[in-house]
Amino acid sequence: MQLKVKIKIMRKNILGGELGARAISHLEEVSDEGITAMAAAQVIAVLLPTTAYVLRLKLPPARKMIDNGVAVALGSDFNPNAFCMSMPMVMNLACVNLRLTMPEALIAATLNAAAALGKSDKFGSIEKGKVADFIIVGAPRWEHLIYQFGCHDQLIKYVIKSGNIVHHKS
Numbered sequence: 001m002q003l004k005v006k007i008k009i010m011r012k013n014i015l016g017g018e019l020g021a022r023a024i025s026h027l028e029e030v031s032d033e034g035i036t037a038m039a040a041a042q043v044i045a046v047l048l049p050t051t052a053y054v055l056r057l058k059l060p061p062a063r064k065m066i067d068n069g070v071a072v073a074l075g076s077d078f079n080p081n082a083f084c085m086s087m088p089m090v091m092n093l094a095c096v097n098l099r100l101t102m103p104e105a106l107i108a109a110t111l112n113a114a115a116a117l118g119k120s121d122k123f124g125s126i127e128k129g130k131v132a133d134f135i136i137v138g139a140p141r142w143e144h145l146i147y148q149f150g151c152h153d154q155l156i157k158y159v160i161k162s163g164n165i166v167h168h169k170s
Contacts (some may be wrong), residue, residue, distance in 0.1 A: 049093035
């Protein structure tokens with residue numbers, strides 16, 4: 001049995017690749033060597049744009065990670081230091097500050113986030129056989145969820161959980 005672990009290290013994330021970690025977060029100080037090791041070991045980079053923003057940390061090199069074959073996931077790092085419960089805001093900061101495209105931010109916040117938790121077989125995308133958790137937005141395009149800076153509750157018309165409507169905004 002292979003043990004999959006999640007490692008939270010601030011510097012030189014080569015260790016995660018060597019240990020066979022599934023995901024590593026807090027990558028503000030990752031080195032080029034760390035990126036190469038993560039790509040080779042197929043470790044998912046969990047980026048936390050609100051943490052870097054609120055704490056004024058160096059931004060993780062997201063574009064370099066993606067361009068070098070590292071799968072990127074997004075998280076809020078919700079805690080007293082980065083008090084953000086809005087994934088659309090996390091996705092906005094990922095696009096504006098980390099230079100992800102909107103489709104990359106969507107995949108990072110859904111399928112890749114599920115993969116970082118070892119749950120992509122059942123969650124993270126809308127596919128036959130997976131749990132149907134998703135939202136329906138009342139906007140001309142899905143990108144408005146990321147593009148709009150705040151008031152996301154006004155965009156969300158339906159919340160679907162396990163295939164059932166759990167919220168409907170009239």
